[in-house]
Amino acid sequence: MIHVKETTDKTGNTGARPEAFIRNDQFNFIKDQTRILVTGQATGNDAEVLSVLRHLAHEKVFKLFPSLTAEQKAVLNPLASVKEKADAEAFLAQLEPYIIPFKAVTDAALKKLFPKAKKLKGPKFENIDFKKLSYLAWTESSSLMYLVYEKDGRLEGIHGSLTRSHKKGICAICNRHSEVGMFTAKTKSSGQDNYIKRGNYICQDPNVCNSNLNSLERLGEFTGMIQK
Structure with a gap:
């Protein structure tokens, strides 16, 4: 309604x-x-x-x-x-x-999304305009990237490493030509200790990506590919 x-x-x-x-x-x-x-x-x-x-x-x-x-x-x-x-x-x-702002994110919510990240710093919320976000992302320790997005009305999170490529390419999330880096994440496969690495090139600057993003389709495909 x-x-x-x-x-x-x-x-x-x-x-x-x-x-x-x-x-x-x-x-x-x-x-x-x-x-x-x-x-x-x-x-x-x-x-x-x-x-x-x-x-x-x-x-x-x-x-x-x-x-x-x-x-x-x-x-x-x-x-x-x-x-x-x-x-x-x-x-x-x-x-x-x-404009609908991105779903409210708190420090407590981040701890639930990333329970294994004991030293998680999180983004500086005071510097973020949530009306300009389709997803929230930030990097820690130079290459560790965290990404929070909304799915079926609730927040979901993925994290992985971002290897900066120092070149331009097509971002898998916004489908625009920009400075990209390779985002890779480990996901569990069949078996207790088996992991598979999945990834793709995305914008190095999440703000640029969010300003380019004109459909949620590829964001869903990217996060789905990482988590499957």
Whole structure:
């Protein structure tokens, strides 16, 4: 169920304002669509082509949200009017109050997720904007990386080593070209003392990855591959 907040405008009228309903990855997808519209406006002057671009952007964004309320549609509708960079910036700024922050993480929760990490320091929560996260990751002791993500409404965690490659490549999580490193983790195989190493290249900087991530599909595939 979508809850709404009662808000009062400058004239004293009361209206319904939807609660946050946009995940970070969905916000990034919308941001990508605004870039397409701005680029199309700057490089072409065919009104019909531009109209098609706006229609496609509108359709793709609305497809992200199968059960939009009238209030939520009103929040997203200005996308179709984006032409210049300033339009895109203004539109994205007015979406920010509707972004769902990443699930709250505490030191106690981290100890439960990583019970064997006795000297776990954890990230500096005060420096983190949880609205800009699709997953939480940080490194300790130069190469040990911890990653926390949400699955079926609860937090899950994986950890492994991150070997920096000093080169650019495609990240397995965000599917963008960036500075990547090889993340590898040990998982138990059949037998008490048998382990298998699994891994892939991911962004060295989790902040860059979270800002690029426009779908949770590959994040799910990556974490599933590590843990299977």
